[in-house]
Amino acid sequence: MLEVLGLKKKYGELVAVNGIEFSLQPGDIFGFIGSNGAGKTTTIKMLATLLEPTTGTATLNGIDVTVDPMQIKRMIGYMPDFFGLYDDVKVWEYLDFFATIYEVAAKEHRKVIDSVLELTDLTVKKDSFVSSLSRGMQQRLCLAKCLVHDPYMLLLDEPASGLDPRARAELKDLIAELGRMGKIVIVSSHILPELSDFCNTVGIIERGELLAFGPVRDVVKTISLTKVVEVHVLDAASEVGMWLHGKPHVLNTHMMAPTVVKVEFDGTEQDQAEMLKALVDNGYKVTEFREEPIDLEDVFLRVTKGEVN
Amino acid sequence: MRHLFIGNPMLGELQREKNKALAPHNWQGSQLAARVLLVIFYLLLLLIVLVYVRDIEPYHVLYALLGLLTVLLPASLHGVIAGEREKRSLDMLLCAPLTAGQIVVGKFSRAAITMIGLVLAIGVPALIIEVVKEFYVPREVAMEGHTMGGFFYALLVCLVTAVFISSVTLWISSKTKTSSSAMLSTIATLFLFFVVAPAIGSVVRPISFAASNMLTLTNPYVTLINAYTGQTLRISMPYGSEQVATMPYTLVSIAACLLASVLFLVLATQNVYELSRGRKE
Numbered sequence: 001m002l003e004v005l006g007l008k009k010k011y012g013e014l015v016a017v018n019g020i021e022f023s024l025q026p027g028d029i030f031g032f033i034g035s036n037g038a039g040k041t042t043t044i045k046m047l048a049t050l051l052e053p054t055t056g057t058a059t060l061n062g063i064d065v066t067v068d069p070m071q072i073k074r075m076i077g078y079m080p081d082f083f084g085l086y087d088d089v090k091v092w093e094y095l096d097f098f099a100t101i102y103e104v105a106a107k108e109h110r111k112v113i114d115s116v117l118e119l120t121d122l123t124v125k126k127d128s129f130v131s132s133l134s135r136g137m138q139q140r141l142c143l144a145k146c147l148v149h150d151p152y153m154l155l156l157d158e159p160a161s162g163l164d165p166r167a168r169a170e171l172k173d174l175i176a177e178l179g180r181m182g183k184i185v186i187v188s189s190h191i192l193p194e195l196s197d198f199c200n201t202v203g204i205i206e207r208g209e210l211l212a213f214g215p216v217r218d219v220v221k222t223i224s225l226t227k228v229v230e231v232h233v234l235d236a237a238s239e240v241g242m243w244l245h246g247k248p249h250v251l252n253t254h255m256m257a258p259t260v261v262k263v264e265f266d267g268t269e270q271d272q273a274e275m276l277k278a279l280v281d282n283g284y285k286v287t288e289f290r291e292e293p294i295d296l297e298d299v300f301l302r303v304t305k306g307e308v309n
Numbered sequence: 310m311r312h313l314f315i316g317n318p319m320l321g322e323l324q325r326e327k328n329k330a331l332a333p334h335n336w337q338g339s340q341l342a343a344r345v346l347l348v349i350f351y352l353l354l355l356l357i358v359l360v361y362v363r364d365i366e367p368y369h370v371l372y373a374l375l376g377l378l379t380v381l382l383p384a385s386l387h388g389v390i391a392g393e394r395e396k397r398s399l400d401m402l403l404c405a406p407l408t409a410g411q412i413v414v415g416k417f418s419r420a421a422i423t424m425i426g427l428v429l430a431i432g433v434p435a436l437i438i439e440v441v442k443e444f445y446v447p448r449e450v451a452m453e454g455h456t457m458g459g460f461f462y463a464l465l466v467c468l469v470t471a472v473f474i475s476s477v478t479l480w481i482s483s484k485t486k487t488s489s490s491a492m493l494s495t496i497a498t499l500f501l502f503f504v505v506a507p508a509i510g511s512v513v514r515p516i517s518f519a520a521s522n523m524l525t526l527t528n529p530y531v532t533l534i535n536a537y538t539g540q541t542l543r544i545s546m547p548y549g550s551e552q553v554a555t556m557p558y559t560l561v562s563i564a565a566c567l568l569a570s571v572l573f574l575v576l577a578t579q580n581v582y583e584l585s586r587g588r589k590e
Binding site: 045048049050052078083090093096097100101103129142145 | 332
């Protein structure tokens with residue numbers, strides 16, 4: 001379990017991360033959302049023991065990152081936002097080197113290398129030189145390197161930046177698989193659609209402050225106090241719109257098509273059900289009544305102000 | 310200390326270097342040409358030694374060794390930390406369960422390979438000449454005070470100087486952000502140690518004889534011949550000449566080089582530690 005308590009990082013007067021707090025369980029895939037300069041990389045580097053927090057703590061399975069960084073390093077796999085690989089060696093040699101570094105038993109190297117290559121779909125490139133790999137493959141190789149010691153937690157800083165759509169899709173599948181394997185995965189990104197598909201927990205950070213944190217659904221629910229309900233009717237939607245205008249919890253209505261009206265609504269699910277009942281009771285022939293899903297991008301835009309440090 | 314040398318996973322760096330050296334793509338084009346040239350030069354050197362064995366003194370060859378160590382060690386080591394920092398591959402090592410000392414020792418092991426390689430390639434022919442000169446071919450100009458021990462003493466000077474050069478290079482590499490600035494800084498520092506310092510020593514001779522001797526006679530390029538011949542020097546001064554026993558200066562030079570090497574390695578370790586804690590960006 002990862003527990004972050006009041007983690008703060010100051011560079012002189014600049015507060016890069018301001019006392020953020022959250023906790024994650026095994027199997028959690030945590031989408032760390034924020035604009036460039038919001039404090040994502042600083043937070044991830046502190047968790048990776050590559051930066052000393054000014055104050056606050058982060059513990060992984062009870063081990064403090066500042067007290068026993070060496071033990072933490074054995075438990076994490078860190079993939080930086082920008083990284084270089086040793087490009088003058090073969091893929092398996094690169095992984096073999098890191099297997100040695102991470103003190104994987106020598107007789108296990110071959111097995112471990114084969115399994116991480118299979119997981120990252122790089123088996124066919126085992127004997128290729130690192131320099132010959134595409135950007136997406138290098139990204140996967142870096143991830144494979146992070147996995148050689150079977151870490152408890154993975155810190156992936158902008159893992160999909162610079163990847164083409166196919167490589168992104170493959171990376172998403174891989175990260176989802178790692179979550180299913182019971183690892184804590186922290187993925188930072190400012191490209192939200194990329195995270196919404198596979199993260200079960202999100203945190204929104206701006207100017208070093210964690211503005212929202214929790215399971216995706218809860219965050220969306222908490223942030224989106226107003227929802228949009230789409231009502232399809234057989235009759236003229238304009239009439240429905242006029243009827244709804246001024247009703248409790250209805251903030252506004254918009255005509256979308258002759259038979260479709262969108263209702264901005266700030267009530268509960270109970271209120272929503274009552275509105276549907278009232279529509280039907282008043283003789284409107286409702287063919288479809290559904291709440292428009294609000295995605296992470298909407299939530300992010302609602303929560304943040306676009307400010308950077 | 311034990312974890313630095315025994316069971317230091319960073320010594321896997323040697324395996325990586327070996328793999329790199331044997332990689333087929335490093336045996337093509339300019340890489341292949343460079344290696345062939347190196348072998349030709351080496352064979353040429355051996356040939357010259359064989360042909361002119363009467364005229365060549367072993368210390369000539371040891372000077373060649375010292376020169377090569379001065380050039381090749383910085384060339385092969387300047388980028389070991391700065392280059393990784395520049396390429397952004399250093400983070401991978403810094404977030405691995407390695408101490409800063411293990412990283413520095415691992416990187417230093419590459420210098421050890423270069424040193425051993427050069428000492429074997431050049432030191433062994435020098436030793437053969439030494440043996441030949443000592444037992445089979447009489448010297449045309451007798452060397453007063455020289456013994457076989459002098460050869461090994463001079464070889465030790467070469468090795469200690471190599472350790473010093475490697476440590477300086479590694480320290481500078483840990484301080485700088487790019488390999489090119491590391492290279493330039495290393496050249497400047499070595500120039501300062503090996504050229505500027507003895508030059509200053511010569512200039513200050515009329516002012517302070519002791520300071521002058523300390524600056525000139527502790528220079529490895531001067532120490533080498535002194536160690537080899539084991540002579541006392543007669544240095545001319547405005548008021549006459551002074552006899553100087555070189556042995557103390559040679560010992561000071563060796564001790565100073567070793568001490569400075571340890572100091573530079575400690576400083577390099579400190580720099581790597583600070584990099585690993587994000588105190589240097």
